[in-house]
Amino acid sequence: MTVAPFRKRQEARQTMECECGGSMKKEEKVVRWIGNDGQTYVIHNVPTYQCDEPDCDEEYEPGKISMMLSAIADLMEEGRLPDTVDFRRFKQ
Numbered sequence: 157m158t159v160a161p162f163r164k165r166q167e168a169r170q171t172m173e174c175e176c177g178g179s180m181k182k183e184e185k186v187v188r189w190i191g192n193d194g195q196t197y198v199i200h201n202v203p204t205y206q207c208d209e210p211d212c213d214e215e216y217e218p219g220k221i222s223m224m225l226s227a228i229a230d231l232m233e234e235g236r237l238p239d240t241v242d243f244r245r246f247k248q
């Protein structure tokens with residue numbers, strides 16, 4: 157009896173259910189910003205989850221992705237990475 161809720165929770169984590177009842181689909185987006193130096197920085201293929209309901213624009217970025225994103229952004233602004241990078245390059 158204790159196995160069922162545990163399994164259900166694991167499934168929910170993989171499919172990512174939105175608060176509206178829709179499901180969150182994995183989607184890769186482009187992150188673009190302008191640094192303090194006026195330079196435009198671009199990171200391609202950043203994985204996020206987006207709700208597939210047309211009326212809902214809920215978006216979820218896993219914590220691990222956010223952490224990597226800010227670390228990469230720092231390195232780019234410090235000039236230790238190019239101004240344009242592909243996020244897939246940094247995935248394990």
Ligand SMILES: [Zn+2]
Pocket residue numbers: 174175176177178207208209212213214
């Ligand atoms: Zn939704």
